[in-house]
Amino acid sequence: MRRAIDTLFGRLVVIVIGMLVLSHVAWFAIIRFERDNVQTRFAVEEAVFLVEAVRQHIANTPDQPLPPRVRLVALDSPDVPKQPDEGTPPPLQRFVEDLKDRLPDGTDVRLNEPGGPPSVWVHGAKDAGWVVVPVQPLRPPRSRDRMLVWLALIFSTAVLAALFGAWQLQSPLRALAQAVGRFGRGQPTPPVPERGPRELRQLTHGFNQMVREVSQTENDRAVMLAGVAHDLKTPLARLRLRAEMMDDDKMRDGVVRDVDSMAHIVDQFLVFAHDRPDGSEPVPVDEQCERIARAYRAVSPDAQPIRLKLEAGPAFALPAASLDRLLSNLLDNAHAYGAPPVVIETRREAKGWVLSVSDHGKGIAPDDLIKASRPFVRLDPARGGSGHSGLGLAIVERLARRAGGECEIGNRADGGLQVTMTFPFDSATRPVQERRAGSQHEERAL
Template sequence: MRRPIDSLFGRLALLVVAVLLLSHFAWYALMRLERNQLQARYAVEEATFLVDAVRQHVVRNPDQPLPSRVKLVDPTSPEVPPESPNMPPPLERFIEDVRDRMPSGTQVRAGLPGGPPTLWVRGTADHSWIVVPVQPLRPPRSLDRTVLWLVMIFSFAVMAALFAAWALQQPLRSLAQAVARFGRGLPVPPVPERGPRELRQLTHGFNQMVQEVARTENDRAVMLAGVAHDLKTPLARLRLRAEMMDEAKMRDGVVRDVDSMTHIVEQFLVFAHDGADRSEPVEVDAQCERVVRSYRAVASGAPTVETDLRAGPGFRLPAATLDRILSNLLDNAHAYGAPPVVVATARTAEGFTLSVSDNGKGIAAQDLVNASRPFVRLDPARGGNGHSGLGLAIVERLVRRAGGEWEIGNHGGRGLRVLMSFPFSAVPQVKTASESVW
């Protein structure tokens, strides 16, 4: 199951959202802290201003009444609040700030709790306590519009960041798809060079690498096909002359050698062929049954070949590709395996599988890596009988060109098994009657 967090876009999106969330939260917390500090400084300035204003009013206009919320209280009055040592930290800092703004020796106290917040101040030259109202330091507030604006800004920032991450991920996605096609041996068109400078350089290097590999592969294929094609005519003449020999034993031996060389040449031509298979797709189960039936009738001394075909009519492959795959694998099992040889198909949750297995000795674990390399024979004694070391290499190339993957290994100690997997997307779809008309 694919997890979104495993993709580059998913991780970039998660990183961007996390960074934006942390930055907006830090900005909001800093703004709230700064606003509280500004409010505390404003409350100190206001209280200091009111106390100075009351003192000037008493000196200049003693007969004029004071505002309703400002009053003078006699020091002996029981209304004077006691000096409390246990005050909340914000209120204690407020009292200290006000005391710092007053002349030395000024007494500053907070009003009794339960009523309107007041500040009691008495300087050394004051005959009475001056009581002035103060603003609450932490007034209860509902969620203000700042949070709404913060959410809107955060949403727009996330959308812009996700678009930037998507734009950055697209060139990498195209490059990853091209690498996957190149790994399966499929033709790879040039990847557009987009994105940042480093990504453009990487894409340019990949395009150059694909071109060089394609040029080298084409040169090798042309050389191999040319040599194989030029050998076919001398081999035909050699076979004709061998059949005209009088000694039967010598004639049969030369004919067998010529047939082996002809088979090797044909494998060279198949391996060098790099074009797409344009043959008609056929049902794999039905074609496997036909190929196995023909193989039993034609191949002399062939081992027992069994079938276990369960893929159904939806599993279709190009006829020529399928015939070459089966013929090479059956020949390999005939030459090196032991009966019975089993050709099996199945349908899985991801696609279809085709496997050919035998009950021989299999291949040593250290040799499995080299089993499908061209011109490699794991047993030097297998050089005769028309074997060039290309059979499994041809099968791997054909499977990858058809959009599938293959796996070679020993199954349960009962011989070699080649398992080929084809996803649903790689299997040709059956055209309906309406589609064929249009």
């Protein structure tokens, strides 16, 4: 099951949002703590200033009235508040301790009783009574902390900017990954735009250069194979004509069989060298499998029986030419090396359409499975004399990838070789115009 967290963009989003949440929460806590400390220090400095101002006023101008909310109270007045106890809130306790540190030793500091205007009572060793001065509230009541509003606004802006940056970084990587997938399936791969960070541009440039060099090598090999195969067809035709004129029937039949084997190898070369997308019309795979099976029985009455298990339905369609070549190569391979019955099966799975051909022979040794689809590789040296060039499974794999699918070669559990091809839904039913456009593009490139 595909999960969004598995993508680069998803992981970048999780990391960025997680870091933003952590940093904003940390900054919010630090700012709140520092704001409380600054408020406490300011209140202490203000209270010390007022107390010293009152003392200077009493000493210099005792006849002048005191400012509003500043007063002197006798030591034995019943209004004197009690000593702060353990139930005092921590900010107020810290305020009292800081105020005592700023005043001379032995100074008694008390806070006004709750419910009245906030004020502090100070009595020093040289004071005749209590000096009562107002203080600002340490935690003024607020209906809403505006800091949270600003924090949410900044956080939302940062998340949007981070998502845009992550998308800008992920977009060229996704384009490169899609191009790598197309190149791995053997499909035409246009150059990928070189954008993003320097390392990503270098990676994209290297990939584009690799695609150009591989395409040039493939084109050179295709031209060489096509040229050799084309040049051989004329002498093979003359050789067959001369063989038909031989008087010895046994000698004539042997030479004709050898010429037919050579002609089949040449045809395989031409099919393998033809590396352009198939521009033929798509046909329903189930119907085409039935027609090919009937034609195969009619042409080769002594061939192995073919069983059909066609469950895909009419929605499964492939280009007609590619499908004919796929099935003919697989049926010829099963007829030459396998054992009856040969089974052609189609079905629909969650990952795409499935087309498989299997036989009940000995299969291929596990160590040789990886080499089975390599071009010009014959796992049994004795097979070369029957018109086989080692290209059958290589052609099947190339045709399957050219149609947008994947090919898997393996042995059945109860014996025999099984070739399973899986085609994505969008690749198997692509419009014929798209394939023809890709074919014309490659022809212009050549």
